[in-house]
Amino acid sequence: MTDLSDLLLRVRDRARRETPELAPYAGERDIAEAERQLGFVLPPLLRRLYLQVANGGFGPDDWADAWFLDSPSLAQWLTAWLHGTGWWEEEVMTAENAPEPSPWPDAAHRLAASRKSMAPPARVALE
Incomplete structure (x- = not known):
């Protein structure tokens, strides 16, 4: 079994435990x-x-701050979630040496592109 397969099994187990109606x-x-x-x-x-x-x-309860880059990879982020060491965990956030999350560099670009694609089409004046 690969490391990612093992990680996915652990994530699925925790998700099922914490979210009965997954x-x-x-x-x-x-x-x-x-x-x-x-x-x-x-x-x-x-x-x-x-x-x-x-x-x-499934995942952390509050995704309001999800537009932050807090891990070099999704696998590392999931591992932090499994171990309770992610920055969103209350004990981590309130620690004296709590890390300051930095904005995800592509968030603004992706959000702007998303808004453009969802905008209604421009009206064309008919003569």
């Missing part, structure tokens, strides 16, 4: 449609989370 897995068609709407291919580990754990609905 969303069903996403299917390949769901992933393809999400990628089409987003305009980019999901990273392999994120894709596997949706296909093998659940189609969302």
Whole structure:
């Protein structure tokens, strides 16, 4: 078993323990449609989370600050979640030497692109 397969099993176990009504897995068609709407291919580990754990609905309780880069990789972020050492954990946030999360560099760009794609079409004056 690979390290990522083991990680996914541990994430799925915790998600099931903490979320009794866990969303069903996403299917390949769901992933393809999400990628089409987003305009980019999901990273392999994120894709596997949706296909093998659940189609969302698990993880930290408060995602309000999710636009921060707090880990070099999704695998490391998931490991921090499993171990309770992520910056969003209350004990970590209130510690004297608490790390200050830094903004995710691509967040503004991705959000702006998303808003543009959801904007209603421009009106064209008919003569």
